[in-house]
Amino acid sequence: MSVTLKEVAALAGVSRSAVSRTFTEGASVSPKTRSKVEKAAAELGYSPNALASSLTTGRTKLIGLISNNFHNPIFLEVFDQFTRALQERGLRPLIVNLTDETEPTNSVRMLRQYSVDAAIVASSTLPPSFAKAFHDAGVPVVHTFGRSATSTEVHVVGIDNVECGRMAARELSSRGYRRIGYLGGPKDATSAMDRYRGFMEEVEKHPELEVTHCFAGAYSFEAGREEMLQQLAEGPAEGYFCGDDILSIGALSALSDHGLKPGKDIGIIGLNDMEMSRWESVDLTTIHQPIKQIITASVDLVEEMLKDPERYPEARIFPCRVIERGTLRPRP
Amino acid sequence: MSVTLKEVAALAGVSRSAVSRTFTEGASVSPKTRSKVEKAAAELGYSPNALASSLTTGRTKLIGLISNNFHNPIFLEVFDQFTRALQERGLRPLIVNLTDETEPTNSVRMLRQYSVDAAIVASSTLPPSFAKAFHDAGVPVVHTFGRSATSTEVHVVGIDNVECGRMAARELSSRGYRRIGYLGGPKDATSAMDRYRGFMEEVEKHPELEVTHCFAGAYSFEAGREEMLQQLAEGPAEGYFCGDDILSIGALSALSDHGLKPGKDIGIIGLNDMEMSRWESVDLTTIHQPIKQIITASVDLVEEMLKDPERYPEARIFPCRVIERGTLRPRP
DNA sequence: CAAAACCTTGCAACCGATTGCAAATCCGAC
DNA sequence: GTCGGATTTGCAATCGGTTGCAAGGTTTTG
Incomplete structure (x- = not known):
């Protein structure tokens, strides 16, 4: 052999x-x-034989890459970046696709069985406790797209979701939208709740604003479309902050069903700035999340933890900015 | 520890x-x-410790999953299916993201260092020789989305691309399109060439047809859009077979730039039937490729090779069918 | 109750590497 | 030619398991 x-x-x-x-x-x-x-x-x-040597050296260079977002196109970009970044540093991604059935403790055990050197939890819809389970099991872990506030023991890389919520509300308000809405991701996602919180905070500073909100069942096209159809049936707001580009694109599809023009009849602002949002047929105004920087930082952190497993936990938060395209009315 | x-x-x-x-x-x-x-x-x-036991048992349950298509949204579905299917059988996907720089021999060596039990090459844009390199190195391999004809030593799972080409030409012809075109993927992809061949074969049976063709630089939105813009500039055909849904969607974007309505002004038929093609705003008529079956069959084959590494190579080819939506004119 | 057949158990070698340690070798310097 | 220090080398233990084999224990059978 x-x-x-x-x-x-x-x-x-x-x-x-x-x-x-x-x-x-x-x-x-x-x-x-x-x-x-x-x-x-x-x-x-x-x-x-890398595995045999790992026995004595205690290092496998295997990194668990755990996610549950296999329905949001942004994650193709995320996986692309992650796998490249890991490969470039001689690390090997071992993928875990968390479905609803898989017990979190199972994946922790499995990754320990394979002696991964570290784990990356790449999801904003998994609870902080999930990432913490790795930490508790002695596996160095980075929670990418996680919530910074709650995790005092786990490294977090991502954005300030509360601030993004505020930013979206400011953007809508500054363009003269008065009745505005938040169309968020699933209620149990920290990202959805944080964006909601920021959005509401900002709204409260502007007494002239009227606000509604709803939460989609998932960060997916279908869920976004569904929720917007509901809004349209109940009488929609003038402008919406959709908690993710894929929700926005679903919402746009709903608008088009009703013959409504985004940017003219109803405003939409998304979050992520994924490749598709730049397509001419989509042309989505959105809050840019610096995916590449986030992922590089995540892998950087992983590398540093390999050197020093007891490294003091840290949150790396990247600023976002609005990318103006065609789905919000122009600033007055 | x-x-x-x-x-x-x-x-x-x-x-x-x-x-x-x-x-x-x-x-x-x-x-x-x-x-x-x-x-x-x-x-x-x-x-x-799975790795330690692998030393004596000779089995790691690690499966190399190799691809280079991190820009075609269909591959999010592909990865989702693959990772789930593997997990369900207790196998672990070790991902290799082939970029243009990475030498094929490197990835073979790397996967051998990690003693993968088998490898899956999931790409129609990699040459058959690539999959064969694994075979030659003694690693059981399945080439998913590969070309069946050329690989006499490697298991192949996929579709009959030549037949799909014919099917597309028949479909266009039967709807009364006379000047038709093939907008294919990259020239070095076997899938692009096979679809081309089938398309042309069928065209020759219909002397009334006039045909043009071109090849995009990649299976990507941008490449499809680019190529269609070119076509429009040079004077387009009446109906196109785009070699992949993502090329179709790029092409649709180009049409919309020119104020052309797909299905009315210019016909488009794609291939894949990815999630996005069902979106109301896309509504793409396309040839359905049974991704799920293909992937299940691939993983089945992997499992069987684990039992019998010398298993006689086999091609599993799944039939495709046209899914009628809105981007071709109705049948007369 | 003894003999035969069957289970269960621990010993020890082995999988493919790494590494501390001491022996062997090399080198130039005296 | 001898000595001392620095390198290089091989031995043997180790990493965390598995497994063939023989010894010991149980159960079945006559």
Whole structure:
């Protein structure tokens, strides 16, 4: 089957230690034996078994990447970035797709069985307690897109969702929308609640505003569409902050059903600035979330935790900004 | 750190073998020792180290999942399905995101270092030789969305792309389109070429048809849009077969730029039937590719190869069918 | 009750690597 | 030529498990 250390050692006429050392950074091997070993290794097509060495070194370079957002297109971008960033640093993503059935404790156990060096929880719809479960099990963990306030033990990377809520309300108000609404993600997502809180805070500063709100069942096209259809049936507000671009796009579809023009008849502002929002047919005004920076920072944190597992927990929060496109009326 | 076999054995007052056996299916342990061990294990929070055991058993349950299509939304569905299907069978997806820079041989080596039990190459834009490299390295491999004809050594799961090309041409022709075009994926993708071939074959049976063709740089929105803009500038055909839904959606965006109505002014038929194609605002007539079945079959094959690595290679090809929506004119 | 057949258990070797330690080798300096 | 220090090398233990084998214990059978 696979070529082992022993066979290379035999062919090169040296001890197994010598072979091992030629393949480990900074070990002392003379140029002579090194070249003998390298020749033998090349001849046999040997490359060291990462799993076997992990036994003694205690490092697998395996990183658990856990998510449950396989229905929001933004996550294709997220996975793309994550897998690349990890690969570039010689780390290997081991994916866990959390479905509704999977017990959180199961995934913790499974990832421990595979001795992952760390875990990344990439989701704003998982409770902080989930990420904490990894921490408690002794697995270094970063909660990307998590809530910063509540996690005093877990590293969090993401944005200030409360501030985004405020920002959206300000944006709507400054464009003269008076009756405004929040169309948020699922109620149990911290992101949905935080954005709601910020939105409401800002509304209260503007007594002229009238506000409604609702929460979609998921961060998905269908859920956004559904919720907006409901709004239209009940008599809609003039402008909406949708808690995610994919909700916005669902909402836009509902508007189009009713022959309503976004930006003219009803305003929509989203959050994320995903690729699709830039498409001419979508042209969504939205709050840009710096995905790339967030992911780079997450992987940076992972690397630092590998060096120092006891690293004091930290929240890395990136500012967002409004990207003006066509779904809000122009500023007066 | 982590609890080991030895500690459990000590606590339970039995040998290490006994502990190992209670955790392996079908080993002989008396109910008495089993319960002693289980109690001790629960108390210590022990669960066996999958990597360590893989050393002796030769099985890691790690499956390499390799792709390069992180820009086509359909792949979010693909990853969702794959990760779930693998998880359900106790297999763990180790992701490789092939960027343009990564050498194929590197990923082969890497996956061998992690002793993956098998690899799945999920892409129609990678050459058959790529999947074959795994085979040659002794790694069981399935090429999902691969070309069936060329790979006599590698399992292939997918569709008959040539037939899909024919089907699209027939569909356009039967709706009275006379000047038709093929807007394909990248020239080096076997899927793009096979669909082209089928399309042309069918066209030749219909002397009344006039045909043009072009190939986009990638299976992406931007590339599809780009190519359609070009077509519009040069004087477009009446109906197009776009080699993928995401190309179609790009093309639709180009049409909308020019104030053209799909289905009325210009016909479009896609391929894939991804979630987005069902959206009311897209409403794309398309050839349905049974993703779910394809992926289930791929994972089935993987499982069977785990049992019998020398399994005779096989192609599993699923039929496709046209899904009628709004982007082709009605049948006369 | 003894013999035969069957279970259960622990010992010890092994999977493919790493690494502390001591022995062996090398080097230049005296 | 000898000595001392620095390198290089191999031995052997170890990482966390699995498993063939033989010994010990149970149950069945006559």
